[in-house]
Amino acid sequence: MNSFTQWLQATGFSMFIRGSLYAYPVILALHMVAIALFGGMILMTDLRLLGWTAGGLSVSDVVDRLRAPKIAGFIFAATCGLLLLIGNPEKYLANIFFRIKLVLFVLVALHALAFRRGVYRQAAELDTAPRMPARARLAACLSLLLWFSIACAGRGIGYIVYRPD
Amino acid sequence: MPIDNPINAFELAFPIVQCIHVAGFALSAGTVAIVDFRLLGLILPQRTPAQLLRETALWTLSGVILMIVTGLLLFSSDPDMYLLNFSFDLKMILLALAIAFNYTIHRRAVQSSPSPVTGKFVACASLALWISVLFGGIFIGFSPQVLGFKA
Numbered sequence: 001m002n003s004f005t006q007w008l009q010a011t012g013f014s015m016f017i018r019g020s021l022y023a024y025p026v027i028l029a030l031h032m033v034a035i036a037l038f039g040g041m042i043l044m045t046d047l048r049l050l051g052w053t054a055g056g057l058s059v060s061d062v063v064d065r066l067r068a069p070k071i072a073g074f075i076f077a078a079t080c081g082l083l084l085l086i087g088n089p090e091k092y093l094a095n096i097f098f099r100i101k102l103v104l105f106v107l108v109a110l111h112a113l114a115f116r117r118g119v120y121r122q123a124a125e126l127d128t129a130p131r132m133p134a135r136a137r138l139a140a141c142l143s144l145l146l147w148f149s150i151a152c153a154g155r156g157i158g159y160i161v162y163r164p165d
Numbered sequence: 166m167p168i169d170n171p172i173n174a175f176e177l178a179f180p181i182v183q184c185i186h187v188a189g190f191a192l193s194a195g196t197v198a199i200v201d202f203r204l205l206g207l208i209l210p211q212r213t214p215a216q217l218l219r220e221t222a223l224w225t226l227s228g229v230i231l232m233i234v235t236g237l238l239l240f241s242s243d244p245d246m247y248l249l250n251f252s253f254d255l256k257m258i259l260l261a262l263a264i265a266f267n268y269t270i271h272r273r274a275v276q277s278s279p280s281p282v283t284g285k286f287v288a289c290a291s292l293a294l295w296i297s298v299l300f301g302g303i304f305i306g307f308s309p310q311v312l313g314f315k316a
Contacts, residue, residue, distance in 0.1 A: 029303040033296050035187070037202075040195015044221065056220045061209060069208050151191070152184040159180060 005089040017087030024087060028158075031080035035151065038073025041066050042147055049119070049140035051132045059126040059136075063119075097156030104150045111146060115139040172242045179242055186235040190302075192228030194295040196221035197267060200275060204288035214275045214284065229264065252308050256301025263294035 008014055017023045045062040047053050085092050092098045112120065119126070119139045126136060172178045200217045202208045209217065240247050247253045274287040 025303050025307040026300075029300045032187070032190075032299050032303060036191050036194040036295070036299060037198045038195070039191030040198050040221075043192055043195060043224070044199060047224065054220050054223075056216045057212070061212065065209055065211075069202065148184070148188060151187050152181075155180055155184050155187065 005093060008086060008089045011086075014086050014089070017083060024084070027080050027083045027087075031077055031084065034073055034077035034080060035154075038070055038077060039147065039151075041070050041073065042143065045070075046140040046144045049126075049132060049136045051137070058123075060123040063123040063126075091160070092157070095157050095160050097153045097160065101150060101153035101157065104146060104153060108146050108150070111139070111142055170241055172238055179239065182235050182238050186232060186239060189228045189231030189233075189235055190299065193225050193232055194228070194299070196225040196228065197271075197291060197295060200271075201288035201291050204275070204279075204284040206281070206285075213278070215278065218272070218275045225267070247305070250305055250308050252301050252304035256298055256305065259294060259298045259301055263291075263298050266291060266294055 017027065041062070044053070044057065045066065048057055048059060048062045115135065118135045126132065172182060199208070199221055200214055203212065203214045203217050271287055271291050274283060279287065
């Protein structure tokens with residue numbers, strides 16, 4: 001693993017991202033664009049599951065019909081994130097906030113699995129429910145907490161990685 | 166008697182406020198983007214853009230307020246640096262344009278069931294404005310004065 005990161009760090013592509021005056025901030029800005037565009041959909045999903053929206057959107061709208069665009073946004077964000085990682089693999093892998101962020105992504109996956117049957121595969125049933133069941137509201141609260149933590153961890157990474165000499 | 170600005174008193178205050186600033190941005194630009202993606206025909210064909218605007222408007226406004234309040238706090242940490250920062254000045258102009266556009270042309274176009282071409286044009290302009298605000302924000306931290314280079 002160590003020799004792999006050393007090899008990666010020495011590739012021309014990695015050196016380009018690290019050394020160019022614009023590559024890093026432009027990729028970072030694109031990473032943030034993905035977060036803004038895709039984060040809004042996650043927020044609306046959670047707000048809908050909490051019952052804090054005007055009611056014009058159904059649970060099926062935000063859970064089922066926004067699934068594909070959310071996945072597309074996530075892939076876009078992850079690709080930009082991967083490029084940032086390639087630019088400075090040794091610093092990122094040693095970065096405590098980077099590690100916390102990876103753990104948080106594992107928790108996001110577990111969250112999706114845990115609420116899959118009760119919430120995310122039951123959108124049609126939730127549409128007709130008189131009020132949101134507790135499990136749906138719990139899923140939404142945890143999702144908000146996890147994604148906000150991921151954004152904070154991401155912000156933390158930059159405080160350590162991008163220290164100009 | 167000078168009063169210490171709390172944002173400079175604790176090392177963690179600035180990054181924490183910045184995280185909330187990002188959340189405010191995701192809430193404002195992210196909810197506008199939902200309407201814009203609908204105008205572009207990319208998502209939720211069974212809802213009209215006007216329906217999505219009604220659904221998101223309050224959250225967009227909350228995000229804008231959160232973003233401006235936290236932005237002012239961040240600005241107060243070092244006003245001179247920000248004012249002299251070209252990216253910051255540009256970002257403020259773009260932000261004013263984005264907000265003005267959102268609450269005039271964008272809103273009116275969405276509510277009047279625009280033709281597909283008009284709708285797509287308005288959506289692209291809106292997305293371009295919000296994305297450029299975000300680029301301006303990122304580049305504040307990468308400008309020569311912040312990095313300590315000799316400009």
